[in-house]
Amino acid sequence: xxxxxxxxxxxxxxxxxxxxxxxxxxxxxxxxxxxxxxxxxxxxxxxxxxxxxxxxxxxxxxxxxxxxxxxxxxxxxxxxxxxxxxxxxxxxxxxxxxxxxxxxxxxxxxxxxxxxxxxxxxxxxxxxxxxxxxxxxxxxxxxxxxx
Numbered sequence: 416x417x418x419x420x421x422x423x424x425x426x427x428x429x430x431x432x433x434x435x436x437x438x439x440x441x442x443x444x445x446x447x448x449x450x451x452x453x454x455x456x457x458x459x460x461x462x463x464x465x466x467x468x469x470x471x472x473x474x475x476x477x478x479x480x481x482x483x484x485x486x487x488x489x490x491x492x493x494x495x496x497x498x499x500x501x502x503x504x505x506x507x508x509x510x511x512x513x514x515x516x517x518x519x520x521x522x523x524x525x526x527x528x529x530x531x532x533x534x535x536x537x538x539x540x541x542x543x544x545x546x547x548x549x550x551x552x553x554x555x556x557x558x559x560x561x562x
Contacts, residue, residue: 453505456483457496464491464511467530468539475544478524485522491541492517512538 460481467474482489490497491513497506518541520526525544530537 449503450505452483453498453500453503454507456481457489457498457505457507460489460491461496461507461509461511464509464513464528464539467528468512468537469530471530471532471537473530474528476526476528478520478522478526481520482522488519488521490517490519491515512536513541514538515540 466472478489479485484500486501488499490499491509493513494509495506496509497504518526527540527542527544529540529542531540532538
């Protein structure tokens with residue numbers, strides 16, 4: 416009877432040690448998946464900006480439509496897009512022809528994504544929208560005068 420109890424205790428201890436050895440690998444896997452999703456979201460937004468620039472379209476979007484949650488933000492700069500979740504930051508290279516100042520999108524930001532062409536050069540512009548009137552903010556400079 417004592418041997419049976421000792422063998423069960425030994426088996427339980429081995430299981431706990433094995434589980435303790437696997438936990439760091441499981442955490443790394445979760446972090447890797449999170450980084451992959453963040454890169455994927457930033458790449459998708461970059462692709463959207465490229466398509467808008469090519470088409471000359473205008474889209475009005477809310478940050479909640481492009482960000483995964485309220486604690487996230489995204490900053491679009493010349494040549495890069497930075498996604499931040501409050502703890503971690505992921506930066507990707509942007510292929511969109513964005514010439515404006517750094518533009519930060521939070522979960523509750525309404526903004527216009529405007530494609531334009533000037534002398535055959537297609538660019539994309541970002542502009543905040545006044546949520547009370549759904550019109551572009553007058554205090555922000557934009558290179559697109561068609562708004």
